[in-house]
Amino acid sequence: MINWLEQLREVAPEAAFLQNEPMSRHTTFQVGGPATLFVEPKTVDELTALAGCCRKKEIPHYILGKGSNLLVGDKGYDGVMLHLGSELAACQVDGERIYAEAGISLAQLAKQACAAGLTGLEFAAGIPGSLGGAVTMNAGAYGGEMKDVLTAVQVLTEAGDLIWLTPEQMRMGYRTSAVPEEHYVVTAAEFQLKDGCIETIKERMAELAAMRRAKQPLEYPSAGSTFKRPAGYFAGKLIQDTGLSGFSVGGAQVSEKHCGFVINRGDATASDILSLCREVAQRVREKFGVELEMEIRCLGEF
Incomplete structure (x- = not known):
């Protein structure tokens, strides 16, 4: 582990590093033993460098978002957790389009869309995950899915390139996409939404939240x-x-x-x-x- 720490710090000295970090703190199940190394890159460039180093040095690693679809064993994970968190959660609105980084939560993304008077992401407001994970598995609820509103996805390839893909190139289906098969890392996404009434959007989000509380x-x-x-x-x-x-x-x-x-x-x-x-x-x-x-x-x- 000391060697891993030295190697990764060399390529991303500004990233945050934690050793033997309990994964119960980072999964929605609130269980899981320690990850040997837990790293939070602050930029996409740092993420690219860290992932590239792990691949080159054959260091086992996993890309973590909100931990909402993950069960980590009680004895932990002998590898590197690359956590896409609040440092990689930028969100920008441009007309009816939204650009967001992979670390943003779906709840925050839906909230930003609502504040801009944009409809189309109401279904995502209660899904307890990050954008990166949601795109990876084409998350959905109450009749909506990520593929319905996505226009482009930025991914980091195994070769270390950042490229933009269309939803068709992402091969998005029921709870699946090209990400696992191609070993991509989702870094950002763009959405095409529609103008709507902020109050109507809020009402729909509140309605779906009430349904979740009643049924889940x-x-x-x-x-x-x-x-x-x-x-x-x-x-x-x-x-x-x-x-x-x-x-x-x-x-x-x-x-x-x-x-x-x-x-x-x-x-x-x-x-x-x-x-x-x-x-x-x-x-x-x-x-x-x-x-x-x-x-x-x-x-x-x-």
Whole structure:
């Protein structure tokens, strides 16, 4: 680790470095052991240098946003977490277009759009993630998806180049894009929105927030919808019909409010959560013959 620290500090001396940083502080599940090295670049140039150094030196690394779709093992991650946070969260409005950096939260992005009287991002206001992660997985809710409003995405390639791609080049589908396959890092995105009434936009965002509070277990740490929607089914309905509402392993539980959510009741471990997810998938497979695929990325040693 000392060698990693020296190598990365050499290419990005102004970045913030933390050693053995608990990932429970940086994931919405609020679980996870320490990352060997936790680094926060302040600029895209620093990110480019850090990612390039990790690739060149074959240092294991992961690009982290809000940690809303991530389950890190209890024994931690023996690698480098490159965190895109508040230093990479700029947002600019130009007419009906918005340019934003990957570290901005979707809530803040939707708020900025609303303040500018632009409609189209209301669906994203309650999604607990960053722009980078949302573009990577084509996040969506209540009938809207990122691909519906995106016009261009800036990515960092494996070769270390910053390029702009169209949504078509991004191959955005249901909870997927070209990012994982091509090993891209999303650094920024542009959106085409429409002029709207600020009060109407606020009302719609408040309406969606009320629906979330009524239907989702927001009072507990979770990673949002735990499983992808299988073709022709709803994951939460399958889990409920399997009789797993409230089913628990240790401190992890299938939410009684919404069976599509696995929650941390307060003392869950990452192993509890993963074991619960595997058991749920197995029981649904046995009862309905349907494969449930986790939306959540598992990382590190459990």
